Amino acid sequence: MIQDELKKAVARAAIAHVVEGEIVGVGTGSTANCFIDELAAIRDRIRGAVASSVATRKRLEGYGIVVFELNDVEYLPVYVDGADEINTSMQMIKGGGGALTREKIVAAVAQKFVCIADASKLVPKLGTFPLPVEVIPMALGHVRRELARIGGKPLWREGFVTDNGNLIVDLGGLAIVDAVELETRINQIVGVVSNGLFACRPADVCLLGTAAGVKTLTAD
Numbered sequence: 295m296i297q298d299e300l301k302k303a304v305a306r307a308a309i310a311h312v313v314e315g316e317i318v319g320v321g322t323g324s325t326a327n328c329f330i331d332e333l334a335a336i337r338d339r340i341r342g343a344v345a346s347s348v349a350t351r352k353r354l355e356g357y358g359i360v361v362f363e364l365n366d367v368e369y370l371p372v373y374v375d376g377a378d379e380i381n382t383s384m385q386m387i388k389g390g391g392g393a394l395t396r397e398k399i400v401a402a403v404a405q406k407f408v409c410i411a412d413a414s415k416l417v418p419k420l421g422t423f424p425l426p427v428e429v430i431p432m433a434l435g436h437v438r439r440e441l442a443r444i445g446g447k448p449l450w451r452e453g454f455v456t457d458n459g460n461l462i463v464d465l466g467g468l469a470i471v472d473a474v475e476l477e478t479r480i481n482q483i484v485g486v487v488s489n490g491l492f493a494c495r496p497a498d499v500c501l502l503g504t505a506a507g508v509k510t511l512t513a514d
Contacts, residue, residue, distance in 0.1 A: 300412035300503030301376075305329040307501045307508045311408045313371040314339050317362055319400040320354060321375020322347040322393035325410050329374050330354055344370060346400045347393040348457050364400060373404035377411050377497075378423045378490070382514040384409070384497040385473045389426030389490030392456050398488055401495055409497035413504045416511075421468035424449070425480075426490040429461045433485020440483045441465050444476075460487055 305328035312318050318333070320326060320343045330350070333343070334357035342360030344367055345351035351361050364370075375397055377386040386409060388394050401407050425446070429437045434450065441448040441463060451462040470476055473493035480489040500511040 297412050297414070301325045301328045301410075303508050304410040304412070304501040304503040305332045308374045308408055308410050309333070309336060311372050311374065311406065311499075312336065312340060315341060316369070316371050317341045317344060317367055319344045319370050319373030319404050320346065320350055321373070321397055321400075322350050323376045323391045325376030325412070326350065326374070327353060329410060330357065333357070333359065344400055346375065346397045347391070350393075364403060367403070370400070370404045372406045372408060373401050374408045374410060375401070377409050377415050377492075379417050379420050380409055380411055380415050380497065380500055381417055381420055382511070384500060384511070384513045385420060386492040386497060387420050387423050387425055387490050388492055389428075389462070390423070392426065392428075392451070392454055392462050394426050394490040395428050395456065395458060395488045398492065398495070401492065406499070407495070407497045409500040411500060411502055413502055416500075416502060419469060419471075420473055420491070421470040424464035424466040425468060426451075427463045427465055427480060428456055428458070428487040428489070429463055430485050430487060431461055434461055434463070437483055437485045438463055441480070444479070458487065
């Protein structure tokens with residue numbers, strides 16, 4: 295199966311995790327877009343959705359799905375999103391599309407985080423994919439210097455601005471041994487809004503698209 299077919303397969307499988315009559319949190323990116331396409335077919339069976347980005351909001355609204363602001367939602371049973379990398383502990387690197395902060399906020403509220411990904415995203419160790427870090431613009435130089443001290447290679451994603459009006463630094467050259475410690479350490483740098491390590495709040499389940507079908511993974 296080609297990668298697009300795998301994304302569509304896991305998107306279809308994720309519908310089983312949607313709670314009828316409730317609001318669903320929806321991530322950002324190509325795999326999340328496939329989920330939105332599937333969600334459109336059952337839009338009359340849900341109250342609506344919370345979007346993790348402006349782009350996701352527009353796609354949901356294009357299907358006639360009601361989009362709620364997260365501040366107006368007290369209970370979110372499930373959040374469905376993709377990953378740039380995921381390990382067997384359900385820890386992830388996310389943020390290739392630059393929506394990491396809003397994704398992290400929605401994930402923090404959700405009772406269950408369902409990651410949907412094709413088999414290429416499952417890795418033995420996180421860090422091959424550069425770690426996105428959202429940065430307040432005036433702190434760009436300071437944050438890049440501090441990230442360099444960690445040992446990686448910080449590269450400013452020029453020409454890109456997040457939905458929050460901030461910048462992204464992609465930290466490459468990492469071999470992440472303790473994802474929780476690194477997530478916490480980077481977040482303590484003054485000027486960092488958040489980073490794309492989802493280790494303190496990992497996924498609860500991963501629906502992994504493989505040539506043999508969709509596999510359901512939980513933390514080892």
